[in-house]
Amino acid sequence: MHGLYNFVRGPLAWVAFILFVGGTLYRLIAMLVIARKKDNVVFDYFSLFYGLRSIFHWIIPFANRNSRQRPIFTIVTFAFHICLLAAPILLLAHVLLWDESFGISWWTLPEGVADIMTLIVIGGCIYFLWRRLTQPEVKFVTFASDFVILAIVAAPFITGFLAYHQWLGYKFWLILHILAGEVMLVAIPFTRLAHMIYSPFTRAYMGSEFGSVRHARDW
Amino acid sequence: MAEGQVIDGIYFNEVWEDAGLDEGTKKLTPEKIEKVINKVLEGETGARLKVYVDTCVHCGLCSDACHYYLSHDKDPTYAPVAKVKQTMWEMIKKKGRVSPTFMKRASQIASTQCNVCMRCAMYCPFGIDIAYIMSVVRRICHFLGITPLYIQDTAHSHAVTMNQMWVKNDEWPDTLQWQEEDAQEEIPTLRIPLEKEGADIMYSVIGPEPKFLAQLLYQAAVIFETAGLNWTMPATPGWDNSDMAMYTCDNEIMGRVKRVHFETARRLRVKKIVMGECGHAFRSIYDRGNRWLAWKMHPVYVEHAIEFYYNLLKSGKIKIAKKYEESVTLHDPCNVMRGRGLYEMARYVVNEMCADFREMEPNREHNYCCCAGGGVINCGPPFKMTRMLGNRVKAEQIAATGAKVCISPCHNCHSGLEDIVSHYKLGVHVKFISDILYEVMEKPGAV
Amino acid sequence: MKRLRIGLLIGMTALAWVMVSSSIPAYSQEDITSLKDEAFGKGQRPPAVFVHEAHNEKAEIEDCNVCHHVYKNGEKVEDESSEDSRCSDCHNVKKGYPTRPLMKAYHDLCKSCHQTKKVGPITCGECHPRKAASSAHEAEEGH
Structure with a gap:
């Protein structure tokens, strides 16, 4: 077990983080290069003020019409995304690993809170799965890859939850948890999870067009 | 009534005869399609299309933005993202190797089932510009010669x-x-x-x-x-x-x-x-x-x-003699509202002219499209029912105001709304602002 | 195996003894079944399970200063040991400098040795098991 654990926690973690950071940079740079080459207008119309104004209206729940029209979805998706980001980054056990490896540490969430946040993420995944399976407008545009992506996101949280509670097969779930987390990190730049990287740009561009050219609101 | 049909393995949610689409499709070959699609995708699109396609998480939140989708009782094939699925995603995924029938359907979607009104762009949390994607599809159809006949004729008129x-x-x-x-x-x-x-x-x-x-x-x-x-x-x-x-x-x-x-x-x-x-x-x-x-x-x-x-009204160059008495509502046209933010000015003008102004819901930049713009009404009689069936929500929206006159400061909207008013028997008159302004303004020079 | 069983017996006895008579303030090393350190206050996880005698017997640790070390100028002093003082006397809970913070000191000390010897727990849940230790934890608290 020492060997396997050390492998997933050591070299494999390095690989995952390098692919995550490298892949993210690659996608960003590739986007900018192709924009410069073939879509130069996006730079001409880009406006920091209107871009931020638009982002502002879409990262605050109920600050735009669509989110007010769908209160349940809005609550779920905001809770899901906040927990998805905050729980792993501010998790005590994760920060201890950063501290152990690099001597850096930061404020952490109480473990009970992180536990609930994990459940919120899992609940969010179940809600999204339910939408994909039952809502016609979502079902129609759902591909097998959408389920895979959902599974990639759910896996680290489910395994992390099981490992944290140590009910059965602690080390098995722990190693699976680390692997699942690494898969997710690598998947971010190379799947539609790339919306994490791209969405601020698409939002800001739409905000720029609406703000400085159209003089209209886009929320 | 439009019925869905599967033709050559492609689902058509409506089937109409149009010489431009039907005859144009007969002349297509898979090689030509592949060549044109890749020429447009590589030569004319760049970061925007790529990022839009890679960012979309298929969440379906844009659906409620579309008047076609709402008017067809939430038929998922009319949702904005579904239109992208049935056109651009497939073209990209198959690297342009799609069938002539697929292209016919793509042209039908992009030219007659989307008004490029950009309402969906305001409902996508990421601000993905689906109207732009539909325009790229139209561009491909233009090169392939499968643009609906009537609008193609109009384009010829421009050219000549x-x-x-x-x-x-x-x-x-x-x-x-x-x-x-x-x-x-x-x-x-x-x-x-x-x-x-x-x-x-x-x-x-x-x-x-x-x-x-x-x-x-x-x-x-x-x-x-x-x-x-x-x-x-x-x-x-x-x-x-x-x-x-x-x-x-x-x-x-x-x-x-x-x-x-x-x-x-x-x-x-x-x-x-x-x-x-x-x-x-x-x-x-x-x-x-x-x-x-x-x-x-x-x-x-x-x-x-x-x-x-x-x-003119603000500066007093034009004065109102007597306000218009009939109850009016205002249709916000996409291109000057979402496209230029003139909604408050329009309201000022209407309130100056009219005594009884009633808002539609939703309004301003959130107003439902007229279903005529974006070239759809210019696709002519073959697709008139596409517009009528595709915009029941507009009829309901107008009827709910109880107004007797609907002001529409846009030609396409004006014609489209007249069709809707008569199809749904709303008994409403559609007017331009100038129709009313001319009627109520002071004309000192008149004899 | 026999040694393990003896160890277990000692552990169990010790545990029972702690549960019964934890009002006695002073500990002898036989009593130690967990690394509960008052300096932490109430921690988020139960204190690490550590049966002192059984561990050292199994790990064949003879010298106290393997763990109860004394550092001077960053160098470990070979023939001195510190079992008469508390870990938290040197290792402050919060402040790292000049020594490691208390939790990190524990983690590093235990895990580095386990890693080198390729035996013994190195993951969170192995030292801080939720059920077993929490009952011990409660027992300690409940005196």
């Missing part, structure tokens, strides 16, 4: 005559003189100045005005005369600001038409172009055509009729 309606060069000044003479019976001093170099304003209209809406030219002349403005109209091609080539995504023709329009304004050395109550023409001058010609914004200041009337 620089106007939308095959109006001949002598017919245009002739119509203006006819309207001038008629108007002089009401206001003897009235002129429609032609080719007046150095005027402050060049007034431009769309092709259908001289063709069958000549009273609008009359009304505009009365407004200009009463406000005492130094204005002119060109006697040469370039008078028409409309642009169906923009909607067939025949960008080359769009560029030619806009160039002539801008150059005419420059030749007349005017300070600004004021245009009639048209939405798509505004989009083509303010947003699309200028970009194609490499102008970041319009090279000559462009003022839409709403802003023009607003300034």
Whole structure:
């Protein structure tokens, strides 16, 4: 077990983080290069003020019409995304690993809170799965890859939850948890999870067009 | 009633006969399709399309933005994202290796089941511009020669005559003189100045005005005369600001038409172009055509009729004699509301003119599309039912106001709403702002 | 195996003894079944399970200063040990400098040795088991 654990926690973690950071940079740079080459207008119309104004209206729940029209979805998706980001980054056990490896540490969430946040993420995944399976407008545009992506996101949280509670097969779930987390990190730049990287740009561009050219609101 | 059908393995949610689509499709070969798709994707698209496609998480949140989707009882094939799925995703995934029938369906979706009104762009949390993606699909269909017949004919008219309606060069000044003479019976001093170099304003209209809406030219002349403005109209091609080539995504023709329009304004050395109550023409001058010609914004200041009337009323150049009594509601056209944010000005104008104004819900930039714009009404009679069935929500929205008159400061919306009003038997009159303004304004020069 | 069983017996006895008579303030090393350190206050996880005698017997640790070390000028002093003082006397809970913070000191000390010897727990849940230790934890608290 020492060997396997050390492998997933050591070299494999390095690989995952390098692919995550490298892949993210690659996608960003590739986007900018192709924009410069073939879509130069996006730079001409880009406006920091209107871009931020638009982002502002879409990262605050109920600050735009669509989110007010769908209160349940809005609550779920905001809770899901906040927990998805905050729980792993501010998790005590994760920060201890950063501290152990690099001597850096930061404020952490109480473990009970992180536990609930994990459940919120899992609940969010179940809600999204339910939408994909039952809502016609979502079902129609759902591909097998959408389920895979959902599974990639759910896996680290489910395994992390099981490992944290140590009910059965602690080390098995722990190693699976680390692997699942690494898969997710690598998947971010190379799947539609790339919306994490791209969405601020698409939002800001739409905000720029609406703000400085159209003089209209886009929320 | 439109029925869904599977043809050659492709699902068509509506089946209509259209010579442009049907005959055009027969001439397609898989090789030609593949070549054209890849030519457009590689040659004309870049970061935007790629990022839009890679970012979309298939969440379906754009659905409720679309009047087609809502009017068809939430039929998922009409959702904006579903339109992308049935067109662009497949083309990209198969690297252009799609069938002629697939392309026919793609053309039907992009040209007749999407008004490129951009409402969905406001409902996508990521701000993905689905109207842009549909425009790329139209561009591909244009190169493949499978654009619906009627709008293609209109684009041909632009290419040949620089106007939308095959109006001949002598017919245009002739119509203006006819309207001038008629108007002089009401206001003897009235002129429609032609080719007046150095005027402050060049007034431009769309092709259908001289063709069958000549009273609008009359009304505009009365407004200009009463406000005492130094204005002119060109006697040469370039008078028409409309642009169906923009909607067939025949960008080359769009560029030619806009160039002539801008150059005419420059030749007349005017300070600004004021245009009639048209939405798509505004989009083509303010947003699309200028970009194609490499102008970041319009090279000559462009003022839409709403802003023009607003300034006249605000400055007191036009005064209201007696407010319009009939209850009115206002339709917000996409191209000047989402496209230019004129919603508050429009409300000021309507409230100045009318005693009983009732808002539609939703309104302003969230207003439902008329289902006629984006070139859809220009696809002609074969697709009239697409518009009628595709915009029940608009009929319901108008009916809910209880107003007797629906003001629509856009030609496409105006025609589309008239069809909807009659199809759904709403008993509402559709009017332009100028129809009412002409009626209620003070006319000191009138005899 | 026999040694393990003896160890277990000792552990169990010790545990029972702690449960019964934890009012006695002083500990002898036989009593130690967990690394509960008052300096932490109430921690988020139960204190690490550590049966002192059994561990050292199994790990064949003879010298106290393997763990109860004394550092001077960053160097470990070979023939001195510190079992008469508390870990938290040198290792402050919060402040790292000049020594490691208390939790990190524990983690590093235990895990580095386990890693080198390729035996013994190195993951969170192995030292801080939720059920077993929490009952011990409660027992300690409940005196």
